[in-house]
Amino acid sequence: MYFHRQELQHKATPDKPDAVYARKLQEVLGGQYGEITVALQYQFQAWNMHIPGKYRDLVFGIGAEEMGHVEMLAVMIAQLLEKSPLGITDEAVQNDPTVAAVIGGTDVQQGIVAGAGARPVDSNGNPWMGSYITSSGNLLADFQANANAEMQGRVQVARLYHMTDDHGVRDLLGFLLARDTMHQNQWLAAAAELQAEGVESLPVPSNFPIGKEERDVSYQYINFSDGAAASEGSWASGPTPDGLGEFSYHEAPEAGVPMPPPTHPDARFYGTTDVPNVVEKLAGRAQDALKKE
Amino acid sequence: MYFHRQELQHKATPDKPDAVYARKLQEVLGGQYGEITVALQYQFQAWNMHIPGKYRDLVFGIGAEEMGHVEMLAVMIAQLLEKSPLGITDEAVQNDPTVAAVIGGTDVQQGIVAGAGARPVDSNGNPWMGSYITSSGNLLADFQANANAEMQGRVQVARLYHMTDDHGVRDLLGFLLARDTMHQNQWLAAAAELQAEGVESLPVPSNFPIGKEERDVSYQYINFSDGAAASEGSWASGPTPDGLGEFSYHEAPEAGVPMPPPTHPDARFYGTTDVPNVVEKLAGRAQDALKKE
Amino acid sequence: MYFHRQELQHKATPDKPDAVYARKLQEVLGGQYGEITVALQYQFQAWNMHIPGKYRDLVFGIGAEEMGHVEMLAVMIAQLLEKSPLGITDEAVQNDPTVAAVIGGTDVQQGIVAGAGARPVDSNGNPWMGSYITSSGNLLADFQANANAEMQGRVQVARLYHMTDDHGVRDLLGFLLARDTMHQNQWLAAAAELQAEGVESLPVPSNFPIGKEERDVSYQYINFSDGAAASEGSWASGPTPDGLGEFSYHEAPEAGVPMPPPTHPDARFYGTTDVPNVVEKLAGRAQDALKKE
Amino acid sequence: MYFHRQELQHKATPDKPDAVYARKLQEVLGGQYGEITVALQYQFQAWNMHIPGKYRDLVFGIGAEEMGHVEMLAVMIAQLLEKSPLGITDEAVQNDPTVAAVIGGTDVQQGIVAGAGARPVDSNGNPWMGSYITSSGNLLADFQANANAEMQGRVQVARLYHMTDDHGVRDLLGFLLARDTMHQNQWLAAAAELQAEGVESLPVPSNFPIGKEERDVSYQYINFSDGAAASEGSWASGPTPDGLGEFSYHEAPEAGVPMPPPTHPDARFYGTTDVPNVVEKLAGRAQDALKKE
């Protein structure tokens, strides 16, 4: 069960209106790595989790916080839009290039559709999609996905920080950056703990029967481009992070295998096949035509 | 520039047809974490990268390999479909429940649209989308994203391994599992190297001015659910992975701040506002009507 | 702020596994009118609302409840999948038509992607999208949208009720049906209250200046098909629900106006225009070619 | 069958070009609540309807009209674009901030893709989607959906009215507003008639067996937020709109039920499960490795 309290976790009020920035903030609300993504990602992971205890409590505990982050951004966006020129004619958009310039950079649906409000979309207006979230049931994989989401998210918030001078907005972003710092660290700590406890290890999934994997190529760097510097990295020689092998470097793949012959599905899929068939086909078609008469 | 060689990196021929499995394989070809995703993700990272040398060579080197993985899966799928019942009537689907059952589990577009061929979609038929890829220009964030993709991908291939007894299919999956093992290890090694060389460090992005972040909450675990076990994890006390702080545990957030007052955008957005206004509005409407007469 | 409690609002445990049903239930979790839609729709309406008080409290109060409905369905789906055949080979799918038939009807991504868990998608595997929600800032329009969502949702739950005999599932659906009954009634009551208080009235938006609308056609039923029975309805004569007019019936539209002449954009868009131009164009092309030599 | 007549229902010619506005108009052509939505929604409802007569004639009669509204908007958009600066270099965009500002607000695909023409997308360029329409076969639910669509649509047209001074555009919008007034009224009248005739009633669907619904909670307002004013509404006490009960107010949910234990799917989904298993798993993995040698 979820409960709402009519308070915000942190102040979310801009100093002044800025419709262009209201559009940009949509990225961290409803984008691929926005707050809706992490909120629902953590909750789905919790609902699908196979063990009770600290890991599940962790995911539940943060998932609800992220819903509150969605809320702060939505409330901030509504205020950024409140007094902004959004295209209403008396705002004299057509005549004043400065205002027109502002209009050009806005999300017009925030005005036309939401009446000067936030929307569940990214900064280009693409609707948030369920396919943004990751929840596989394998905790090491999923915590890696969570760390990834928090990293990409923090990079985006950091960029947005430099796209405004508004103290109110920067104050909120400073808070979100700090929480992203926490969550990055937290997921990396949790991933490390899973391994320290032997719950999961590398490679993910760690308990796939090793004999069924083609181990010969499990630690080979095979170069399919012509940049030789890739051989200088720690991924081209030395021990592997999973502790189970040694990297080796291969300038190119071994000789490949021939392609299998082309398929010949049922003729009634009308794919193009060998020429000889065609004569028969046309003959058949002619006969058909004759029969019809 | 890209060059194609009419060979496969590994044998990709099934022992027998299996249209239901051909549908399932689409997940690792065209799904969120399928081979199209990693192929294009690595290439976009290469095209957008800001430094030459080993990291860019690495990303280019693997990107092209993944294109060849897309190819092996597509060729495998075409063969799995070649002799399968796909709904053509002489296949007697309607009468034989066994065959009908098979049909029920197929991707009907593989037949109707592709003529018994592979498609750029996932196992539920959703088209592959550009929003699946991650390329931020920040290499530590992006290599984390790559490790994530390889982990989720390997989990999926492992599951698919157990969904067939076909030796030809399992042979290919065993090869792909091994390459995923390599790539997981490789991205983790590369991420470690970035940090060892001081190119990037945690938290990502590591050079955001620390004074602009609200550091007080940068290492606080704040619990928004009621599972107390989250306090037992390494994310609730002790040093943080970024080496810059100490985790602390907080059972609940501090008192929040009041919500800002509701916004009042321009009346011509026709959002609902306070009741007093309404009287005026209706008066105005009446006047309008009178004027018109 | 949102808080989570590790309890469910209602029991959500099936009597037995049923993977086919687990797929069907996705519709009311992640479909156009599923619980994610209403949860986020009500919350966005709250964040964008322009008046404090009972209407905003109402929207906040229900929004959080719906998050808990998402949770119950996700937890139910995970249990329906827990012991189900999902394609793992020892489950002998290939040999047993009954089992194969079951497999045919499952959401294969629940197995391959989520490891036997719920996903943010509908019953055909389409990801949930932000474009499913409605939040315009006009409360009468939005409460109508909410009543619509609860009606469509209740119709779907009612259909799903008849697609299972499982007592545990039916018990949960019986609860959801009752809550949908409540919410339908509630939004209709709220819409009526808005009108009774004079906050908003019909037509929505009610305070658009009446003189700017082409009132002549505001209450005309104009028939563009050839079914004459449409003239028998209350929408073809008598007073209109907004209390501002009288319906009238028109068998067909009045004579239309001629189409404006086709547009002629800049020639460098290379749209096809009149023939005479072409001669010049080709001449120009020839000259170009000559110049080049 | 559908027939086209080369006339428009109403004049659709702007006074002057305006590419920024041409983008905005796309919302009511190809957006969630644009004319394509209602045109196809009404037609699908007609094709799926289960009773002949006035209701079906009504839906067919309006569906074809809405196709003509799509046409008027498309024709209007093409004219707004005809003489507008759309980025062609001689238009001196780069040098003149006024023109550049205009360009900033345009839909660049209207130029690059459509050659200065209308497109089946919304004002942010998202393609129209089949998931925007509602057609359930339950007429009371569907007419409610139709009234909702006409309300949201009219709100958007009203906002757009204030975003231009162009008399030609306003003339068309004034006509569309009037038709939306009609259609709002019409669907509400039709919904009332369904109930008056006893064809359908509240709650939708009205003939679901009442004994199967958990009636105890069918009329309870349960507050999941902390705004107490929700208790003051007509949805918290008094008779319910469906005439079958009395609303009651509950400050919070009753005690919930414990979450069911986490699921344990087949181990070959490689979800993370209890720690004890892991020891075995790793042992198994080691044995596997040994066997392989």
Added chain:
Amino acid sequence: MYFHRQELQHKATPDKPDAVYARKLQEVLGGQYGEITVALQYQFQAWNMHIPGKYRDLVFGIGAEEMGHVEMLAVMIAQLLEKSPLGITDEAVQNDPTVAAVIGGTDVQQGIVAGAGARPVDSNGNPWMGSYITSSGNLLADFQANANAEMQGRVQVARLYHMTDDHGVRDLLGFLLARDTMHQNQWLAAAAELQAEGVESLPVPSNFPIGKEERDVSYQYINFSDGAAASEGSWASGPTPDGLGEFSYHEAPEAGVPMPPPTHPDARFYGTTDVPNVVEKLAGRAQDALKKE
């Protein structure tokens, strides 16, 4: 303006119910090359066309016919579903593998969402999208697109023909095949006529200034794969279809040009750049931290 007549262009009644086939038919109703696509494609081409007369009349004339084809398919689908088992429990799905098998192959949203009706989606349940249509304003390009759509469409209908024995369905498909034959021929004839009249010619667009194209490579077949047989085709030597050149064959591209140096955007995008910078960055970060204290 569009007008509807309550008749079908051709009989559209199946002999017997078939829910699996009802799903398959969705492809040619709401798929990439289904009837909604051609209906809207032709109408958008008409609305955006720049010349009056026979070409525009042609596009208008066929566009409205295609709307009627959508209708026939929708009506057919509703009838195929009418008496089919769609998962309602008394249909004994769970016990009878034959019935279960059927259920497995159905579009479950046709039941749950549409109440046994047609939907604007393809045979995998993907919603129809505005991005399926093509309308560029260049008639030769667009008529080529139309011929393409009619060819892909006819291939799909032909495949579907063999997936049923139902005489009623086959009767309708036989009609649609014939209309696709007509429309293929028609668009090819119209494309030829454009060229014969000199309105447009190859290459499209034909009036782009020839001197601005890098003519050296305009007719070179450059092989980027290692299949030598491509040199045997008419595209590797001899005159070109546009009549302006001679094909030539090149086994591989000429030496390419070096990649430009990697970009260095503003540091505040936090992309990873050269190592030397990092030292400064970290120094800056330390200073920041000091300042804060």
Added chain:
Amino acid sequence: MYFHRQELQHKATPDKPDAVYARKLQEVLGGQYGEITVALQYQFQAWNMHIPGKYRDLVFGIGAEEMGHVEMLAVMIAQLLEKSPLGITDEAVQNDPTVAAVIGGTDVQQGIVAGAGARPVDSNGNPWMGSYITSSGNLLADFQANANAEMQGRVQVARLYHMTDDHGVRDLLGFLLARDTMHQNQWLAAAAELQAEGVESLPVPSNFPIGKEERDVSYQYINFSDGAAASEGSWASGPTPDGLGEFSYHEAPEAGVPMPPPTHPDARFYGTTDVPNVVEKLAGRAQDALKKE
């Protein structure tokens, strides 16, 4: 297998930064007819092809080239963005209308998400989708689709050519235009060769049994609009391009057939059916209620 070489096929460096143009170029990189589309379309056609030899070599040979075109555009876009104002505050956007105007026209995700890099999206930010590609297995249909893609693509590149004065950009576009000229010609030549060799002919698919098509309407132009000029075209009289018939012109369709009666699915789908049923339904509902007590 695919191999990458760290060279470009053609120079791809702009003279100066231009963020607005960087957005526009996304269309031909990641749009419906952009380079990702043709690259993957040709490769899927190759993987699904049913005959070895020149046609398959052709498709493989071009498919890899197109991957290199994606690369050139991505590299160009990154450079166009490198020194552009992208919203960072020191760039003084808010104060200078000229700069603000530029910002208005940019793809803000290129900055916020990609850190001044290219993305797999179109010029309005819509992600590339797998549903853009066409691969049916029928070569005549598919080569027609390929010619279509190259035509639409060349039209778009031609338009983009006129939207910049940058010599570096124009130089690249001049090269792409020439390659599109080649590929248009090539696919038309290949389509002609298929027919000349008798492998496929018109109508596509050419070997569908002619007796199963309703031949009476295979060459009839039937006018569903009221523009009479359509009768003047070569599609209204004379021999058909497939050489199998004669076009004829029909001013309107023959009398249609009556619509089949509305469907009556199982009552438990709760669709609205005839009124008489309702009395029973309500009676049943009352009884239900009584039973419950």
